[in-house]
Amino acid sequence: MADRYILRVTAGPGYDEKDHVLVPVNETEPVKIASPLATIDLSVRVRDYNGLPRGSPSSSKYFETEPHAYNQDQYSICFSFTPHAPKGVQSGEQKDGIKGTDLQFGNDFDRPIRDKLPPGFSTAMNIVKWWIDPGLDGDAYADRPHLYGPALSSLNALHVGAPEIAEDKGGIFVEEGGGEDVRAELGMPVDGKGRMKWGLNDANKESWLWKYGETYGMDFYNPYIDFSTFSLRLPGFHLPILKYWDGQGLRYVLRNRLTGEVYLAVCFTIHLKEDVDEEGNIKEKAKEQGRKDDESRQKEAAALSSQAKNTAEDDLD
Structure with missing residues (x-):
């Protein structure tokens, strides 16, 4: 069944797909996403990729590096993020940056998915929150379903400062580090897993500031979604995605909890191959x-x- 479909990845500074660009998956050259709110350089990697644009590399050297080779990570959303100070900031609002409590990363949808959720979904969510991301919160049964976590605890790798760009590592490459002084001052661990756990604490989130004008390297990756077979594989749980698919894409967003503003939206959408022309257009x-x-x-x-x-x-x- 999966061979009837093809994957397409787009990204933009908001939800409107008219403002999105087609992401060259597994290419070393990043895509720039710019808006008044932020400047972002984005790289998306997918293992065993056979999607659009046609002729895209089937993999990336990124997956040969550690910890991704050991983890058998299946995909990565990797980017540099430079937030900009919004115009007309009022008294009492954040003037120097975005608080750690307010920058979120996660998934949301435009319409309900509750009628499409598979048996055992609650069990799967418990696995995700216990095993993968305890900071996730939201409502999958809402009219506009969403699951967000603080970027501070949801992103696998965080580098304070511009990230490395290396062709032998697949382009943008983020390793935990940077900002040693501020990390030491706040007691933030130097390793990724330690920092993610640290970021779950409310007081720690309150103390952290994503400063306007400063660049941060971020990477989100895992081995749980296999885009070559369109399946979700969690510890002790397997789900064929197409069986419950309602036509919506899987959308990852970087957003502001306080204002609702979106800095980045990355959409993984599935299309029937017969609906795509030779140039890769829908x-x-x-x-x-x-x-x-x-x-x-x-x-x-x-x-x-x-x-x-x-x-x-x-x-x-």
Whole structure:
């Protein structure tokens, strides 16, 4: 079944896909994502990649480096992040940067997925929160499902300062480090796992500031999503994604919890191969059908939400 589909990765400074660019997966040259809020250089790597753009490298030297070779990591979202001070900052707001409590990284969706969640989803989420990211929080059953964690504890590697760009490591390469003085002052561990655990503490998050104008290297990676077979593999849990897919992409966002502003959105979307032309563009007919399907799903979701609200009100009566 998976061989009927092809993967496409796009990225932009927000949710509007009109502002997104096609990401050259596994290439060493990063993609620049610029907005008034931030400047970002982005590299996306996917093991055993056979997606768009056509002719993309099937892998990256990144996966031959450690710890990724040992972990058998399947993909990476790696980037440099330089936040900019917003215009018109009012008194009492953050003037020097984004607090550690407010910069979030995670997934969200435009419409409900509750009717598509597989049996055992709660078990899978418990595995993720216990084994992978205890800082994750959100609501997968909401009208706009979301699961976010503090970037301070969710990102696998953090480098204070501009990250290394090395062709023999696949392009942008982030290793834990940098900012030794501020790390020592705040008691932040020098290793990635230690820093992620440190970042779960509320007081530690309050003490950290993502400073405007300063560059940070960030890398998010794991061995749990296999994009070559479109499957999720957690310890003791396996899920064929296509069986429960509703047409939405898997979207990763870097956002501000306080303001709701988005700095980066990276979308992994699946398309039928027959809907993609020779140049790798989505055929207009498929786009139009997708828009109709989206409208239909949104109306259905709104109707279900209204029905649930009326039922709840009747129960109160």
